[in-house]
Amino acid sequence: MGTNRNVDRRTILKAAGATAATLGLASTTACGGDGGTSADGTVTIRYAWWGAEDRAQRINKTIELFHKKYPKIKVKTDFQPYTDFWKKFNTQASGGNPPDVFQNAIGFLRKYDAKNVLLDLSEQVKAGNLSMDGFRAGLEKFGEIDGKLLGVPVGSNSMALVIDKPVYTKAGVKPEQGWTWDDYHAAMQKIRDKAGRAGDTGPYNVMYLYDLYLRQNGKAFFTEDGLGFSEADLTDWWTKARKSVEEGLYADVKKVAQIKPKSAVTGELSGGEFTWDNFTIRYTSEGKSEYGLAPIPTTDGKKTGQYLGSLMLSASKRTEHPKEVAQFIDFMVHDPEVAKIMGYDRGVPATQAQFDAFEPTDEVNKAIAAYETSLVEAGVLEPITPHPAGADICEAAFLRIGEELGLGKRSVGDAVKQFFTESKTALAS
The missing domain is CATH 3.40.190.10 (Periplasmic binding protein-like II)
Incomplete structure (x- = not known):
């Protein structure tokens, strides 16, 4: 789902993570762990994404909020530049140890579904751990492939x-x-x-x-x-x-x-x-x-x-904690406070509740919001x-x-x- 489009797309996508290259391969937050469950019932899940230091700081703030609501779910994080992210992800997936939840994009859904990497989140929706209600302009369908829910949008762009x-x-x-x-x-x-x-x-x-x-x-x-x-x-x-x-x-x-x-x-x-x-x-x-x-x-x-294109959150089919992963995704796409922290870092918020929660004050982001609103009002948007x-x-x-x-x-x-x-x-x- 990159700029001077002739800073080519490779550069565009890497630009989101260029600053992070100086930070080493990973950053962690919360209590450690290897994705297991501790003696007191606390579960640790791993969350990985590509992006720069600013995105990492924002996401870590949202995780602090998540920990307050779900104190028994700890999140271990890993962020890297775009190309480094996928190199590491491919190695982890090939070794049967991908992160429990990770940032994803439309071009990778079928690829990793075919490799049996992605969890179908539909069962978690049925179980009430993840809501697909309240998304803007049909975005709830964006991560559906062949009847399976393989990604949940966190933001939109066009x-x-x-x-x-x-x-x-x-x-x-x-x-x-x-x-x-x-x-x-x-x-x-x-x-x-x-x-x-x-x-x-x-x-x-x-x-x-x-x-x-x-x-x-x-x-x-x-x-x-x-x-x-x-x-x-x-x-x-x-x-x-x-x-x-x-x-x-x-x-x-x-x-x-x-x-x-x-x-x-x-x-x-x-x-x-x-x-x-x-x-x-x-x-x-x-x-x-x-x-x-x-x-x-x-x-x-x-x-x-x-x-409307979108970055998404996907889950690993190998996760030992599908319920907790679903609750984490649900929090990240629906909680209004998350939108106030993230702003338009990953695009315009995908759910209406988060869209309403963050009101940009700068002219650039106001223009982005107005542009996407105009597309909805003009009725030109179609499914991808x-x-x-x-x-x-x-x-x-x-x-x-x-x-x-x-x-x-x-x-x-x-x-x-x-x-x-x-x-x-x-x-x-």
Whole structure:
């Protein structure tokens, strides 16, 4: 369910944990233990996530609250940068010792379900240990795969177009809900001609945006068991992208690479770029302009193809304490005080109670909340297609190969062939 989307997704996802890299591999809180039960009946569960030091501090505060409500459940924590998290998780899962509860994302549900790692939490819902009521905009279905509840959302986000507002004003462009791709491309020309910079960083290697474009046209990036588009579809997408770079509508990829990790928008190479709405706080911290959120262009003026994405909490099938794990997840997604501590660190709170409990005071988070509210009110949100096992590898390939195309290292035909070759291998494994 990352920013300068051309700080590529790998960097985006790692950015959440970059600070933590200096802290060593893990941090623990609460009484220790190995996931067992002590003589007085106290249970210890292990909770792991990826993220930076700030996220760790927030989560540890929420765990302190949990301990007050459930003094017989102690939580041992482990947080790391994104890539290190999955390396360690894979080792633990392969060894039959994954954490009891852990942060997860849509691209990994089928993968780890197929490996028999994930606990179906449906039985805990039936037992009353976990409530799936009160979620916003259908998010309660986000972690369901083949009738099994494999993840519970903790926050939401959706794709948006982040814009440099003064640049758009200077170009006379005012994007509104329902604008089309033709409107968007005309806007890119105005920004280039009137503001003197590329209109967009270039959306050609943003998998989640291409997914929306496909969904607008009756397809999707993924089906439940593979890719939902053809080589001809991708050839058309990447051919248009290359032409837009040549025409100066999209930013020069070499220049974008030179200013990383700064984004092309804050580096004043482009007037906007597509990314997840809750990543937008970085632009204010990086740049000196005023930034805002604009709606996704459409094919027909109505259908955006959008959905609310989410980080989730999943549980290990090997946990000795499924009830306690379920109670922990329930607390983390429903308790209003948790929302006040976490804010929008993991996206806009997934449940209405937590959404109502945290009222942002800064303009960036207010804009994020307003943007997601506008999507609900506009009625454009749809269910997401569950990603197949291997989706994470396909996403990384799309990002890397798309960037190579932009840098001139590959022709369109070669890029398309390489992507499909790598994806078919990943999806078949």
